[in-house]
Amino acid sequence: GDSVTQMEGPVTLSEEACLTINCTYTATGYPSLFWYVQYPGEGLQLLLKATKADDKGSNKGFEATYRKETTSFHLEKGSVQVSDSAVYFCALTVQGGSEKLVFGKGMKLTVNP
């Protein structure tokens, strides 16, 4: 079946450090890929997405590139801020649209000043 594997953490970084959260996937079809973020006390929010190979999603300084050859969608940010402290989930859908999301386990990031 379809699955997502991501770094689990937790991870603690200092402000302005570089961040990479690895995410790889297994899918029977041709998936769309997502990163969701969950800030403390809030619901999940879509951070960025990519719907086809070589697409790059970006938002709030975060980037992730859809790599079909390595079945990966790693999340990167060059300089994290305290406000980036949250739990990050990698996810996929196979059929697109408002369809079933398959999530990774999530990774808690804490950024210290």
Place this chain on the structure above:
Amino acid sequence: GAVVSQHPSWVICKSGTSVKIECRSLDFQATTMFWYRQFPKQSLMLMATSNEGSKATYEQGVEKDKFLINHASLTLSTLTVTSAHPEDSSFYICSAGRDASYEQYFGPGTRLTVT
């Protein structure tokens, strides 16, 4: 933006009782709503998908007679945990989707504790 609310945000109930959790889309019509369950340090697991006016589609292994889902309108879906037991204690999250959109909008979740 698209806002989804859940009520209650947390609930404690006794074993054997039933609990209803509401999920509302506040500023859009949701043709599809999803219910997830999240255990500590685990991923969100999809329980069921519901479309307005039709029966919910449950994922394999989810007891449809225990987790009753009703999607009576385009802005409201409810999840009722019937005859709750301590093993049903978990974090339940709903999301709502619009037509022709890749994005699901998530509620803040409901923490259920069964004693």
